[in-house]
Amino acid sequence: MSDTDPGAAFEDGALVSRRFGDVYAARAGALAQSRAVFLAGCGLPERWAGRKHFTVAELGFGTGLNMLALLHLWAQHKPADATLHLFSVEGYPLRREEAAQALAAFPELGDLAAPLLRQWPQQRHGWHRFDFPALGATLDLALMDVRPALAGWQGRADAWFLDGFSPAKNPAMWTDEVLALVGARAAAGGQAATWSAAGAVRRGLAAAGFAVERLPGFTGKRERIEARMPGAPADPASPRLAIVGAGIAGASLARAARRLGLQARIFAHGAMASGNPAALVSPRLAAGSGVPARLHAQAFLRSVALVRREAPEAVIAEGAIRRLKPNEIARAEATIASGLFPQGSLRLQGDALHMADALVISPGRLRAIWLGEVEEGPVEAPRHMSDGWWLGTEGPFDALLLAAGYPTAALSGLPLRPIRGQVSTAALPPGAPPTSWGGYLIPTEEGLLFGATHGRGDADPSIRADDQASNLAGLARAMPDVAARLEGAALGAAAGVRAAAGDHQPMAGTLGSGRFALTALGGRGFALAPLLAEQVAALAAGVAPPLAADCAKLVDPRRFDSN
Template sequence: MSTNDPELYFAEDGAPRSGLFGDIYYSLQDGLSESRAVFLGGCHMPDVWQGKSDFSLLELGFGTGLNIAAVMQLWAQTRAPGAHLHIFSVEGFLMSAEDAGKALANWPELGDFTQGLLAQWPKQRRGFHYMDFPQWGVSLTLGLMEVRDALMQWQGGADAAFLDGFSPALNPGMWGEDVLALIATKVRPGARLATFTVAGFVRRGLQAAGFEIEKHPGFGRKRERLEAVFAGEVVTRPERPRKLAIIGAGIAGCALVHQARGLGLQIDFYDSDGVGAGASGNTAALVTPRLDAGDNEISALFADAFAYAGQLYRRLCPEAIIGEGVLQCEATPRDASRFERIAGQAAFAPEDIELFDAGEAADVPQAKGLTLNTALWLRPQPVLEALLGGEATIIAKITGFQARPEGGYSLVSDEGANLGPYDAVIFACGEGVFDMDYAARYDLKPVRGQVECVADIAPLESALSWGGYAIPLDGGFLFGATHERDDRGTEVREADRARNLDSLAKAMPERGARIASGPFQSRASIRVMTRDYLPVVGTVGEGVYVMTGLAARGFCLAPLLAKALLAGIIDVPSVLPVVAESLLSPQRLERVSSV
């Protein structure tokens, strides 16, 4: 189980209570007034964020989401134009969306904000869960795990903190001295902290961690509450980049445009051939995670990205979704035990991934494997267009960049033009990365893949993967793909089609025989792969960034990785766990020079 059961019930007075801790979720007098007085007022909101383009909030104890709905409302009413609120909230005892909706229904004045939360409410899984509210300039990351794990995995850098767990007397683990010390490592000097409790060991723990505390009159039956400020020299956050250049109009670049627009950033967007001209331009694509039996940081990263991508596509471009549910068939004898371990991983909601047995899948009656119930298959082009949201693509082949004496960069095109200036440049150009001078420093490999589309009288019931894959289309299906390293050729090859047909025939003999004579519509494209099969996301020089190596998982990974990269560029807390940042760093792939 991913998060623990709070044993929630609604008492006769209608208030939600935790049977596990024997405590209420909010004041019986008026939970919203309590939230505004203790937490928003205790952190001096909205004054504390006036004049800031970005503000980061840490909350321990997400609960019903009431505090977050209240702070989102206040932020939306008072923020500077284009400013963005970044929230990290921890919850180890997640209630259901149904229970949260019942609890929040008491405050119709928060209706838009509570409905926004409920529409993106997480499932029962362990990991980081992401919610976007671009209409209010808010991003929310939920750490669905024990508080110490969540704090250690979060990069930190909060401007304010709410401590709103259950009572210290009933849930002392959340208020331990080690937790308070961890909080101190996750806030900026000058950060404000608010909590409802004045328990002695909490006050002493905060003081020992470096907070200056003050008691203030409490709310309702509570006589006092705490406000605190983290000591230290306040450092002004660097100004946001005035303008970014994003190069590459595949899924990586389009996801970056979407996230940049949500943050209110000014951008120019370049590609040599137009939107979806490269590997992201196939007729159909799968949104599936990499499946690792180790239940480690890598599997958690892919599970988090998978959950976020599916949520985003369902909200942003439902018309692009062809279908839902992918069968991952066993390909080797060891897959049976491997799939059992994967199906039990806490990073996936139990209802999202389950085992299937022989005879349960009509398309592959002899097969066993995993059903990824929420995996999508979709049409890439409308996804890319939806992510761009009308952003124009400048058609130009970018061959490099030049530093400007006054700061920033100009881009250099193949026609010799200098384009810009830009404060930061992001290369998300897929295969085009190999044409950039800096790419030679990193161990990156091109991989050619060819796919086939064919008509068929018997439609597939589901998308399938077995080493190859097949995706249902109207009147037929797409299948493939070949995998040729160090090959940048994009011409259609009969030999590759034969290999795809052979793979299909082994997985589905009758279907393979029926469509063997075609006709086929084939397409070949080039992806970028790394030696550890993980993407590359980060800086390759001051103000110069790269996002590549997504390989066959682009539509799964790109939305989250784009969010993470842009957080680093504007100097706000990363949305990725700390370990994931190092796993994806370009520096891990730097080639060792021989002298």
């Protein structure tokens, strides 16, 4: 994959890739081809009848036409309470304007194309998630070369749409290695379809385990291929979940569980670290585009998208400035150059990084929107019985999701470290945009908030006068004009204890025996929790998760087991 893609252009009514010299979709017959070759070729809609979860994967996202045709069919024939998961790969993403112009030729898909285009990724690399909540559908789009995308995807597809450019013009999309990965990621009884009838494609699919059949082609093509994987399809069970913790991690898990149609009971446990009157959601600086950089960029963009769409009333302010230390400027430049963020969303001006997509949010409002009903009171130690997990007299639960911040250590045995943080507040306008520098100054709904202290190894959440003085001193060094305005003002404070891991990465995944954890979020819970909760909920439900395998490994709670 190259950052210098020659792009696409319209020629005689069709959008053509200049790189491959092939057509994305002709205006005449493209939708009919999608329906005949891919939808009917994979036995849809009949094959999802009676299913609770159905997964479709695709090689060659292009304009998104196949996915829109699929969603259109799903809207007409969706099983009750079912969810649809889509996965697609695109190495050279189109610009939103190009896709919009191409899709305008299919007005019957307009109601679906509009939300797709609103969510169209503006970054060049990484994974991007589209939501179609009214349909119970989610699309994960991997913007990268096909082999790492397939190697990283951890789902199993009930249907595969093989729609890359011609094998003669884009052979990398049709290699035996790629087709073997398609086979390895096909569910039992899964079907694959393509307009191609190339002998190498037939042989590659057969070697991957498919039973391959040649059928009459569509509108002028002599033949096309359909292929079937042996076995009988089966839905994963729909587990009953117990979520322990009602901070941002627990609230995000509650939201993710609802999206998958799962029953979840939420138990509060101890003081929450998500209780400040305001929180800053901002990108994490990471040099290059390695695994940690991809994880944190994907999580930040997902959090911002979800909050803006599902909880706009929780947004206090948009945009923020980060004042960089001299040794941070190169990291900021690398973060901008990584292609993991929308173009223009990060702008470096001297030692100031302007973050257009950063948000200041109300934690209380966001938690209230996502949590739902919470079982208040002390939480007894979970017990694993023959019929599942029990918390006191409550149970049985098929899966136990631990998201209680630092107290998760006592519930799970995970090697978590406490970090006590205290912020200061005042009932005055901030007088400056949201700004961070190691500390931060942000607006609240009633004034301003600044700080914060970082008491590593300290699990005492009580308010301390020394920390109040430390926050004031830090503000005076970074923003003396604001500090001067606070002289003589009445100050409030809030404190909490966050959980961190020794490698400073979060924990999100299985602990075995039906236990899962979402913790070690440090001070970045509001940026990390929404996506990582979707990861944990998907693992608990047995459906395709949103993280690539290398990112999932980075946050695996069991990564310390052998240490």
